Amino acid sequence: MTNSCSSISTVLEKYFDQEVTDEERFLVEGHLQDCPACRDALKSMEELRTLMRVPVEEAVRKEDFPWVWQKIEREIRLQEKRTWWQSLRSWLDVTPLFRRKVWIPAVATVVVLLFITTQIIFKKTPSYPDVSVVEYVESQSDNVMVYQLEDPKVTVIWLFEGPEEERTTT
């Protein structure tokens, strides 16, 4: 490596990538004629490029691309036909958190909470009949108490015969 190598080094990689100006190309090519170290550096870059590119080109050459397009088309059709339930299922499958079935206790908790909340909100409070009439009639022998309901039509009569006896008729 000569002293001028350091000045060439900035443009040598650009030269290899064919990104130099005409002036820079002229400079590099002049230098390469006299510098085996820079020629070797260039060669190793070429070798590396070949190592990376050849297997890729080989793979491209062997591939059956019309079959790949058919696969893509099929997948697009499949995705279009999916119902909301399938989409939900596939989403559950895809999401890593849900794949681990962590969602089962969470969903169970939500269902239980919903049930409890619904019960509290719609709980029936005991209702009393709208109208009722109570009459109490006292006499020397018997006491009578009449209790009447409008809906349903029910009448309850208490008959008190003396202070310790009482009868109920409806």
Added chain:
Amino acid sequence: MNREENEMISRCQQGDQEALKEIFDQYHKKVYRIAYGVVRQREEALDVVQEVFIKLLRSIKNFKGRSHFYTYLYRMVMNTAIDHKRKAGKRFMSSLDQEGSFEPSAEAEKGPEMILLQKELEERVRLAMDKLPDEQKAALIFRDVEGLSYQEMAEAMGCSIGTVMSRLHYGRKRMQESLKDYVKRHGEGRGASTVSER
């Protein structure tokens, strides 16, 4: 971007699958090349190609035409392939006998030693690429596999040309280091002081 391509993209943006087929016909080899460059395994590369074109049909509405369409597509391929590789993780750390690893074209004409050597070489390249940071890997694939210019790379990677050159330089340096048994290294240290990693 020419008028025909403009029209094709516009039709695809409206959900026309025929237009997507036209895009596929035009770009499938490039997409596959980039995908294979990253994952270096046939089945995985095909999965990436499939994923990219399905994704493209959904997301092409977001392409506003401010950059070239191919740089938009290449960026999508690179991101998808890198994600795919990351998710696949250890599946790629496979043996030399793994299905889908590089097989020479005219195997019958080559001796078993030659075939073995080529497979070993391909595996070494794959391992060396795996060690690279994503940006350097992308730069090397865009330039050395796909042959993009610095300007096109900068557009696809969303960075300056200087950054592209830096990533290429350090990527090549690391690859040469990892593959020193296969690639002659000369001019050790040269250039390292002149290009700084951005």
